[in-house]
Amino acid sequence: MTDLAIAANGLRKSYGDKTVLDGIDLAVAEGTVFALLGPNGAGKTTAVKILSTLITADAGQARVGGHDLTANPQAVRAAIGVTGQFSAVDGLITGEENMLLMADLHHLPKPEGRRVAAELLERFDLTAAAKKPASTYSGGMKRRLDIAMTLVGSPRIIFLDEPTTGLDPRSRHTMWQIIRELVTGGVTVFLTTQYLEEADQLADRIAVLNNGKIAAEGTAEQLKRLVPGGHVRLRFTDPTAYRTATHTLPTATGDNESLTLQIPSGATQHELRTLLDHLHTTGIEADELTVHTPDLDDVFFALTDTAHIPHQPTEATR
Template sequence: MPTSSRADGPQPPAAISTAGLRKSYGDKTVLDGIDLHIPAGSVFALLGPNGAGKTTIVKILSTLISADGGQAQVAGHGLATDPQAVRAAIGVTGQFSAVDGLITGEENMLLMADLHHLPKREGRRVAAELLERFDLTEAAKKPASTYSGGMKRRLDIAMTLVGNPRIIFLDEPTTGLDPRSRHNMWQIIRELVTGGVTVFLTTQYLEEADELADRIAVLNHGKIAAEGTAEELKRLIPGGHIRLRFTDPVAYQTAATTLGEATRDDDALTLQIPSDGSQRELRSILDWLDTAGIEADELTVHTPDLDDVFFALTSTDTTHTNQRKETVR
């Protein structure tokens, strides 16, 4: 399936860029030529099934492991030529919390301040500000082992921010969180980006990518299967349609006769018209109904969602039936 093309013209400065990034373990190719351009101050979401290579990309870009080939720059620094400068510019929150449960939240923060070589007074100030920002002040003196999952995740990100990174890698940051904690985390991510931080997000929650990301890439079998905005990716998948439902058999027959391209369901008195779901096409259908003096009892618009995109780009099961999302107008 073709990937979504980027707009013509000069691209904004990249916080992260890669060209031909490759990584193998033995005879297993994990990354097979990854090209990325992630503008500063944006959220980039990387989707993919388990084992697709998402965490491997994060580990390479955060200098935890080396690539076998290709080039990459993070915050303007080459991974191979200046890894220390890359480390100074980034923060990483992995799938598994780095919080030490045996010490308090405040002590976790102060430990990070020490690791960043902040003076004692500065470290205490930064720790206090971040604990307040993430609504952890009341729990600061309690052992982190007593924190809920959402609190531990907030503390984890607060610890990541001690060094004031301009680029943050969040590797499946909301895995295991309840819906309320997930939404709180989304708000934190939005606030980070508003402050100019670039966020590289890996997730298996398609709703999360749809909510947060400026651009999304789908990784499958070590390659980028598609990349673009959420709306661009949704347009890659066929199957959008407008459904008209009637209760009057005469109106139904008149509409069915006139709309030759519509798929009929004579039992349900419904017509399904291929459509990309655009406002222009919807207006055209409504204008036609008004002109013809035909009144449909229900008009439903279906457009493919990220579930459809994900399954179409990554599923090897040709018998898989995509779930469809319909919006009643």
């Protein structure tokens, strides 16, 4: 079984009479991307701050990088890197100077610090801008520099708190590629994000945090199966074929203008085979068949709408 980079049990945190985290459990395998989703104020950043030793939990236990969070916080700090919502880049100095400052903070010898800084600046395509003040960098460049600075200490676990907020689509995709490359190199990434596509693209496992609790956890595909709305869509150009299909598929919803039928389906292999067999047996020829499944937007809205939260998943998402 893959070892856990992060293991937390019963984490609680309150500020006054407001409970931010209400006993959450987390298990993040080494060398994976774990995404924590949730609306504003759900407690995502609080969870990151606790796990990165910036604040202490009111209750619960956690191990990060194999080290107990309370008993050995220094060892935890040595194993992790953190990139927060707001850039740690100093705009008054150059990109290279930012990197060398981080090398000094990690107590690297001067020659090694310069070597590491140069390698990371090249890796993140920042060599040409290295001698320029960081204040002149674009948003995407600053974010790349921010992560490069995080990597100076060669952390095996990186916390990325909404790393692509405010970036344009091209810069966001560049960041995604950087994250994938980090994981390929064996780094574990704990990601918080409000971009559902980002979690869908990157995460091996996703947890949805709502009202201080984990509403659901699993792979993207497992979470998508928690909400209704999956269907198969058949499109016809022959009105006769459309009418025949309408009569032989009683569960279908038809659109007479576009000659399309929508058939509720979980889109499993068995359901699709059954439908295709039926169409073949009855001689119905659709011009187009498309499968539609709920996306993470549907999951997010369902799980964070307190009036319509599905039954808490158990084994299916563990």
